Amino acid sequence: MINLAAIPSPSQGVWHLGPxxxxxxxxxxxxxxxxxIWLGNRRWIARGGRAGTVVDIAVWAVPFGLIGARLYHVATDYELYFGPGRSPMRAFAVWEGGLGVWGAIAFGALGGWIACRRRGIPLPAMADAVAPGIAIAQGIGRWGNWFNQELFGAPTSLPWGLRIDPAHRPDGYGQYATFHPTFLYEFLWTFGVAGLVIWADRRFKLGHGRAFALYVAGYTLGRGWIEYLRIDDVNHILGLRLNLWTSLVVFLLAVAYLLISALLRPGREEVVEPAAEVVADAADTDPEAGTPEVGAESGTKQDAESVPQDRPPAEVAEHPATGGETGHPRRPS
Structure with a gap:
């Protein structure tokens, strides 16, 4: 029986613009x-940061995240690329799909930490600012699975089932035409998680990385049941998919961080971002000084105290009409 209300799959996922x-x-x-980046920039500015800083952080975090995502996928599904009859060079064929979100988060955080350290800003505050945007980015990225007709769920006769071409159906499922559209489930879930983080951040003033931890906990909670629906061939541990175990462990760690952080460091930290030129000047003038201390003021009291105190006072000019003091240095004639 053909499900006329089923979601169709794209006929192609590649278009050619010349070569x-x-x-x-x-x-x-x-x-x-x-x-x-757009949403993270808005939230970073609202927290007291400077416009454009999120772009600078993304220059480091995004490439690191993509590398980590691919490494995680290849490491956990190594049998697809190594062994008899396999081509190890396909491990570099990112365009064919295969990115692990856990590797993306871990390596992306590493790249973000490096960039934040270079800019002299706290990584937890930056992570809180970009957390909802990361969730939305994951949801949008899942549509790539729809174009590739991959990573779908078990067969279903529900009206929103996803039609999969016979060439993309796993072994043993050739007689089924429609499957759970797990890409769509994750897309909707991640947008819900982004909304939850934004609401909770406004309501409870989350700080010190707790908004990011809430995103991680919310995402892994949904990823657990979505992963349970999928039928693609992956490694199993104790009868469960490896990614399901990963979701469970990361969820528990995120919840633990939320609770412990709220007890040890309640409230939200104040973001005082040093200007880029201040960070560069500090590194040029004193290589051993390292990154300026997070939270240090820039261009205010700290700069005033750095002015030499043995400078002679400015000559006070008299007002031309009243003879009173203007408070301005006398201009040379």
């Missing part, structure tokens, strides 16, 4: 990154 292939998978990821 240049335009891959839907890559375009979805790029669009997600753009949205994440």
């Amino acid at each position: 240049v292939p335009l891959r839907a998978y890559a375009l979805c990821i790029i669009l997600g990154v753009i949205v994440a």
Whole structure:
């Protein structure tokens, strides 16, 4: 029986602009990154940061995240690339799909930490600002799985089932035509998580990385049941998919961080971001000084105290009409 209300799959996921292939998978990821940077920049400015800083952080975090995502996928599904009859060079074929979100978060955080340290700003505050955008970016990126007809769920006759072409159906599922659209489930879930983080951040003034931890906990909670629906061939541990175990462990760690952080460091930290030129000057004048201390004021009292005190006082001019003091240095005639 054909489900006429089922979601169709795209007939192709690659278009060619002359010799240049335009891959839907890559375009979805790029669009997600753009949205994440835009939203993260707005939230960072609202926290007291400078415009454009999120872009500078993304220059480090995004490449690190993509590398980590691919490494996680290859490491956990190594049998797809190594062994008899396999081509190890396909491990570099990112355009064919295969990015692990856990590697993206871990390596992206590493890249973000390096960039934040270079700018002299606290990583937890930056992570809180970009957390909802990351969730939305993940949801947008999942549409790449729709174009590639991959990572769908078990067969279903529900009206919103996803039609999969016979060439993309796993072994043993050739007789089924519609499957759970797990890409759509995750898309909707991540947007819900982003909304939850934004609401909770406004309501409870989350700080010190707790907004990011809430995003991680919310995402892994949904990823657990979505992962349970999928039927793609992956490694199992004690009868459960590896990514499901990962979701469980990361969820518990995120909840633990939320509770412990709220007890040890309640409230939200104040973001005082030093100007980029201040950070550069500090590194140039004193290489051993390292990164300026987070939270140090820039251009205010700290700069005033650095002015030499043995400078002679400015000569006070008299007002030309009253003879009173103007408070301005006398101009040379």
